[in-house]
Amino acid sequence: MSWYNTSARQLPWRDPGTDPWAILVCEVMSQQTPIARVLPAWEEWMARWPDPTALAEASPAHVIIAWGTLGYPRRALRLQECAGVVVEKWDGTLPRSREDLLSLPGIGPYTADAIIAFAYRERTTVLDVNVRRVLARIYGEAAPPTSLKAWEVERASHLVPDDGEAASQWNAAIMELGALICTARNPRCEQCPIAPHCAWLKLGKPEAATPRKVQAFEGTHRQARGKVMRVLRTAHAPIGVEELRERSGLPEVRFEPALTTLLADGLAAATPGGIQLPIE
Structure with a gap:
């Protein structure tokens, strides 16, 4: 968390007081998409449709065009569907509970936990691919399982601080560490603030027993x-x-x-x- 306070990227959705809806838009856009591509699209999107009501009233064609080349454009329509439900059922305010968030179109467990942590600053365990990789290496594993396991959630939850604000900072910090330092390829271990505690590093950075396949895009x-x-x-x-x-x-x-x-x-x-x- 100390490393995060001095080294994190300055991103607009991290500004204090950012509306939960704006954070949800960021989370949906960021799925399998680099932040460098998300940032300009998010800024333009939020200037055009700053709240669920504005997005719900938009033309689907305009929504798809605004999504541009972020990929997986079905996400754009699901986000608009989500906006409609939020307006109709919650008067335009994104709900706080995990159960209610999971009932919304396009919101799965990771996104629900991210909203609870980063928008409402409450304790939860946020596990994206970066966090899972950091935790796997800390415990001496070259890579996390191909799909999220219950024991991963249980193990991670023990590390999250009890206080909501601290938990929010912790989740953001370990996610940022995985994005910037503990990367999948060529991790910068010499710059890692938790390198002394990393069992994977002490083992000599062993490779995964089954290398992950990178899906080709050409011809798909x-x-x-x-x-x-x-x-x-x-x-x-x-x-x-x-x-x-x-x-x-x-x-x-x-x-x-x-x-x-x-x-x-x-x-x-x-x-x-x-x-x-x-x-x-």
């Missing part, structure tokens, strides 16, 4: 969807299916499944004039 279904969405985001009118395929640069065998799933997810809409972003 996700890439194909992104190419179709790129065309739709810049179009000013509905586009015929064949023209959409040509402008996406995809062969038919990749284009058709991509378009089918985009339509099913509500990220694209079929109209008499062609394909376009959803209007309502």
Whole structure:
């Protein structure tokens, strides 16, 4: 926590008094997306839709366009769905309890805990990939399990301070340590404030028994969807299916499944004039 107080990045959603909704937007945008890409998108988003009411009233097409290239654009629509529920059920104020947060569209255990810790400054255990990696190494493990285990949560919870404010700072500090110092590749152990306590370092930084596979992006279904969405985001009118395929640069065998799933997810809409972003 002392290291965090002097070394943490200055990010706007960490400013005192930041609205819980703004922190939720940051958390959703940050899922599998680097902070460097999130920051300008978050600032523009919050200037345009500063609260759940504003976002709930927006056109889905404008929401998708504003999401830009953050990836996984379904997150944008789920965030808008979440805004609608918050307005309807909680009068525009994000709820505080974990149970209520988990009932909202697009909010899972990690996001709920992050809101409780960083927005409401209450005690909870926040476990993202960075935190899990730091804790695994502290206990002499090269990497955490591929999926979150109950014993990881139990082990981590014993380290979180009892006081809500201190717990919030602790969660933020260990997360930042994993993001900046205890990185997955080439960790900067010589700069780590808890290196003397790291069992993994003392063991000589052993590699994981089963190296993690890095999923390729080129040629994937996700890439194909992104190419179709790129065309739709810049179009000013509905586009015929064949023209959409040509402008996406995809062969038919990749284009058709991509378009089918985009339509099913509500990220694209079929109209008499062609394909376009959803209007309502």
